[in-house]
Amino acid sequence: METPERTVMERMEQGTAPPPEAETPAACTFEVKNLSIWYGEKRAIDNVTLGVASNAVTAIIGPSGCGKSTFLRALNRMHELTPRTRMEGTVLLNGDDLYSSTIDPAIVRRRVGMIFQKSNPFPTMTIGENVVIGLRLNGVRNQKFLNERLEKSLRMAALWDEVKDDLHKPGTSLSGGQQQRLCIARALAVEPEVILMDEPCSALDPIATAKIEELIHELKAKYTIVTVTHNMQQAGRISDYTAFMYLGRLIEFGPTTKIFTNPTEKQTEDYITGRFG
Amino acid sequence: MAVAASIAVEERSVQARMASPSRFGDKAFEWLTLAMALAVVVLIILIGWQLWIGSSVAIKKFGFHFLVTSTWDPVAEQFGALPFIYGTLVSSLIALLIAVPLGIATAAYLTELAPLWIRQPLTSLIEMLAAIPSVILGLWGIFVMIPWLRDYPFPWLKRLFGWTPFFSGPIYGPCMFAGGIIIAVMILPIITSVSREILRSVPDLQREAAYGLGATRWEATRIAVLSYAKKGLFGAVILGLGRALGETMAVTMVIGNTPQIAASLFKPGYTLASVLANEFTEATTDMYLQALFEIGLVLFGITILVNLLAQLLLRTIATTSAKRAVLASAIAFISAVLVIAPLGLVFFHLVVNGASSLNWDFFTKLPAPVGAVGGGMVNAIVGSLELLALAGAIGIPIGVLGGVYLAEYGSARINSVLRFLADVLNGVPSITWGVVVYGMVVLRFKGFSTYAGGLALGLIMIPLILRTTEEVILLVPNGYREAALALGVSRWKTIVHIVMKTASKGIITGILLALARVGGETAPLLFTAFGNRFWNHSLSQPIAALPLQIFTYAISPYDDWHRQAWAGALVLVTGVFCVNILVRILTRGHTASVV
Numbered sequence: 001m002e003t004p005e006r007t008v009m010e011r012m013e014q015g016t017a018p019p020p021e022a023e024t025p026a027a028c029t030f031e032v033k034n035l036s037i038w039y040g041e042k043r044a045i046d047n048v049t050l051g052v053a054s055n056a057v058t059a060i061i062g063p064s065g066c067g068k069s070t071f072l073r074a075l076n077r078m079h080e081l082t083p084r085t086r087m088e089g090t091v092l093l094n095g096d097d098l099y100s101s102t103i104d105p106a107i108v109r110r111r112v113g114m115i116f117q118k119s120n121p122f123p124t125m126t127i128g129e130n131v132v133i134g135l136r137l138n139g140v141r142n143q144k145f146l147n148e149r150l151e152k153s154l155r156m157a158a159l160w161d162e163v164k165d166d167l168h169k170p171g172t173s174l175s176g177g178q179q180q181r182l183c184i185a186r187a188l189a190v191e192p193e194v195i196l197m198d199e200p201c202s203a204l205d206p207i208a209t210a211k212i213e214e215l216i217h218e219l220k221a222k223y224t225i226v227t228v229t230h231n232m233q234q235a236g237r238i239s240d241y242t243a244f245m246y247l248g249r250l251i252e253f254g255p256t257t258k259i260f261t262n263p264t265e266k267q268t269e270d271y272i273t274g275r276f277g
Numbered sequence: 278m279a280v281a282a283s284i285a286v287e288e289r290s291v292q293a294r295m296a297s298p299s300r301f302g303d304k305a306f307e308w309l310t311l312a313m314a315l316a317v318v319v320l321i322i323l324i325g326w327q328l329w330i331g332s333s334v335a336i337k338k339f340g341f342h343f344l345v346t347s348t349w350d351p352v353a354e355q356f357g358a359l360p361f362i363y364g365t366l367v368s369s370l371i372a373l374l375i376a377v378p379l380g381i382a383t384a385a386y387l388t389e390l391a392p393l394w395i396r397q398p399l400t401s402l403i404e405m406l407a408a409i410p411s412v413i414l415g416l417w418g419i420f421v422m423i424p425w426l427r428d429y430p431f432p433w434l435k436r437l438f439g440w441t442p443f444f445s446g447p448i449y450g451p452c453m454f455a456g457g458i459i460i461a462v463m464i465l466p467i468i469t470s471v472s473r474e475i476l477r478s479v480p481d482l483q484r485e486a487a488y489g490l491g492a493t494r495w496e497a498t499r500i501a502v503l504s505y506a507k508k509g510l511f512g513a514v515i516l517g518l519g520r521a522l523g524e525t526m527a528v529t530m531v532i533g534n535t536p537q538i539a540a541s542l543f544k545p546g547y548t549l550a551s552v553l554a555n556e557f558t559e560a561t562t563d564m565y566l567q568a569l570f571e572i573g574l575v576l577f578g579i580t581i582l583v584n585l586l587a588q589l590l591l592r593t594i595a596t597t598s599a600k601r602a603v604l605a606s607a608i609a610f611i612s613a614v615l616v617i618a619p620l621g622l623v624f625f626h627l628v629v630n631g632a633s634s635l636n637w638d639f640f641t642k643l644p645a646p647v648g649a650v651g652g653g654m655v656n657a658i659v660g661s662l663e664l665l666a667l668a669g670a671i672g673i674p675i676g677v678l679g680g681v682y683l684a685e686y687g688s689a690r691i692n693s694v695l696r697f698l699a700d701v702l703n704g705v706p707s708i709t710w711g712v713v714v715y716g717m718v719v720l721r722f723k724g725f726s727t728y729a730g731g732l733a734l735g736l737i738m739i740p741l742i743l744r745t746t747e748e749v750i751l752l753v754p755n756g757y758r759e760a761a762l763a764l765g766v767s768r769w770k771t772i773v774h775i776v777m778k779t780a781s782k783g784i785i786t787g788i789l790l791a792l793a794r795v796g797g798e799t800a801p802l803l804f805t806a807f808g809n810r811f812w813n814h815s816l817s818q819p820i821a822a823l824p825l826q827i828f829t830y831a832i833s834p835y836d837d838w839h840r841q842a843w844a845g846a847l848v849l850v851t852g853v854f855c856v857n858i859l860v861r862i863l864t865r866g867h868t869a870s871v872v
Contacts, residue, residue, distance in 0.1 A: 076763065081762065106766065106767045109762060109764065113763060118756055122757060123757075123779055134766060137766045137770045
């Protein structure tokens with residue numbers, strides 16, 4: 001498992017790796033093959049193939065409406081919440097077909113956590129309840145176990161020291177940045193294999209943003225992270241790989257350093273240098 | 278060590294649990310809520326079917342003549358409904374003539390002219406007026422309004438307009454005109470609040486366009502605002518008409534209850550709803566009962582048509598940003614005062630007459646035997662609570678879960694049909710529910726019962742709770758649903774534990790309002806719960822209820838019972854208002870929080 005992954009990453013870093021669809025499956029947490037998604041008649045994702053490297057941060061960039069959020073949501077089947085969606089292609093998570101007819105979307109989402117643009121702690125719950133609600137609603141009753149997970153998750157989300165004395169306070173009493181980290185702790189508590197982040201910092205001030213970025217960097221050791229961002233500097237700072245999407249198509253995908261310094265495609269270069277459109 | 282081991286075991290069992298699929302729960306919950314939402318369809322069919330079955334023999338025997346002949350003679354088995362149809366239409370027309378100008382002018386005052394600080398309290402007061410049970414307004418009508426009308430405005434009207442047929446003849450007191458006035462008081466709140474919503478929804482652009490053409494303030498109002506809102510205001514009027522046609526208790530108590538067609542408004546009349554209220558329990562022959570069921574069918578038919586029309590007119594109004602209408606401010610202000618005045622007067626008389634008759638016996642003793650002085654209404658108070666518990670057991674789960682279906686599941690088209698039917702059901706006169714439950718339960722099981730009363734009230738609650746639940750659940754931001762689903766929580770658990778919990782204050786508010794509304798209902802209990810002077814020992818026996826007892830005592834010939842009716846009314850209205858105030862406190866916190 002380890003060896004091929006390293007080789008692929010090294011090759012990709014050197015810029016000599018072939019396009020990701022040719023990668024060996026073992027290197028990637030997600031393998032997306034020929035993914036297309038329609039909202040009614042409108043095609044939001046057009047035949048995207050890409051591999052998401054394990055224990056790395058993959059950023060998806062592109063102008064608004066390019067399908068980056070839809071792509072992210074397709075990785076844990078959240079896009080199905082929109083009525084009249086249709087998909088083609090396959091998405092493999094560590095080899096399992098996420099769209100197999102025998103798999104419950106709820107199971108997919110337990111394995112693939114998600115953080116949203118606007119922090120959304122449940123308003124009727126305390127900080128502590130917010131963190132363990134995912135476990136609790138999935139039937140976990142052992143209080144000792146829940147307490148353990150609570151502390152572990154909050155520590156991983158770098159929030160424990162700030163809230164350990166206020167666990168009984170409402171989740172909504174925290175500041176915006178703290179709320180977002182609370183949401184991260186909530187997602188971590190169910191121990192997913194991957195964390196998806198949909199513009200996690202776009203509603204935060206620079207200081208809170210810096211904290212989240214730092215957190216993303218730390219979480220990488222344990223989790224595979226896919227993030228959508230409209231902020232190219234952020235993508236450059238936090239990600240190992242970058243995918244540029246435009247009009248539902250994947251234009252270019254590769255190591256972040258290469259995408260930002262030496263893009264292959266003219267469209268990518270135009271976008272990252274601000275000459276787009 | 279032991280702790281670590283138990284955690285490890287727990288870890289494995291958690292992993293097993295987290296991987297187990299839970300689709301059954303999702304399907305089951307969706308089907309359950311769908312079944313509850315379909316209750317509105319079932320109820321509409323049930324009403325129509327029950328009324329049709331109950332009156333099929335009469336329909337066959339009298340045919341179209343039932344609607345156009347005016348002999349109502351139960352002894353000779355001659356039944357013609359024309360006087361009742363006439364009385365219903367005329368009393369409703371009088372009510373509209375009074376309530377429409379007052380209601381729309383008040384709405385204009387509330388949206389534009391009133392100082393900002395007074396708008397909210399005034400609106401709340403008008404909503405309180407809507408919460409006064411019909412039977413209490415009737416009580417006030419008998420003992421306060423009618424004597425006053427008879428002594429002052431009626432003689433004056435007769436002097437001025439006595440030469441027309443409308444105001445000729447002797448003045449008795451209870452009459453068509455009094456019936457119209459009391460209905461006007463009953464429908465003013467709904468006309469005012471719906472008109473207010475509509476005037477608020479007129480976009481600014483409309484008025485600015487008129488100003489741009491050089492219109493004055495009044496011209497802008499007339500051309501832009503009122504003409505823009507014309508259709509919606511007409512819808513409000515029709516909605517008021519729907520209520521007026523089905524209004525039962527208050528009218529029954531003041532209209533005189535004489536089946537005749539007379540030009541003079543000072544003569545007594547009779548309405549469809551009133552004849553049901555008065556004669557249903559006296560119907561001794563099958564044909565008499567059949568004829569009354571047919572009256573119920575006619576009433577249901579008329580109100581449902583009127584309500585359909587109102588819903589269609591109101592449907593097109595998008596309630597968006599605020600805007601205002603301007604009328605001559607003095608008229609609007611006086612209208613507002615006139616709308617509020619009945620509330621103040623009713624409350625004043627309730628306190629004056631009721632408080633002096635309230636004593637410890639009232640809350641602890643059974644009613645005194647006929648002719649004896651003293652006694653209390655403890656059985657009616659307990660009976661009302663029992664009926665409410667029963668009604669809640671039926672109405673709350675069906676209404677809440679049905680509302681969840683409309684908000685969370687279902688296609689847009691099906692939902693709009695269900696929503697529409699629920700709105701139509703909310704316009705069905707409450708006495709109709711009494712007739713339907715009479716046919717369903719009382720006739721079938723051969724006796725008035727607590728079950729029947731509770732069922733009638735419960736059925737009324739269903740569409741009320743369904744609509745408020747739907748509305749508050751739709752207010753829950755989508756982010757919470759997504760957050761829960763992204764944690765791998767199944768859909769139904771997300772709805773129950775996250776969405777409904779977030780909306781719980783609003784749902785409880787809807788439930789409380791529905792309980793307050795049916796707690797004051799009399800008409801549906803007249804021939805279901807029936808009333809009882811003693812303790813009720815079994816749910817299959819008749820039971821007393823506070824509104825019923827007030828009605829019985831109010832129309833009795835004994836002074837002591839009149840005093841007790843006032844006391845009962847004070848207790849009932851205090852209960853209803855307490856719930857309303859509680860709701861206001863709840864919803865205030867509600868708007869301040871996230872949702």
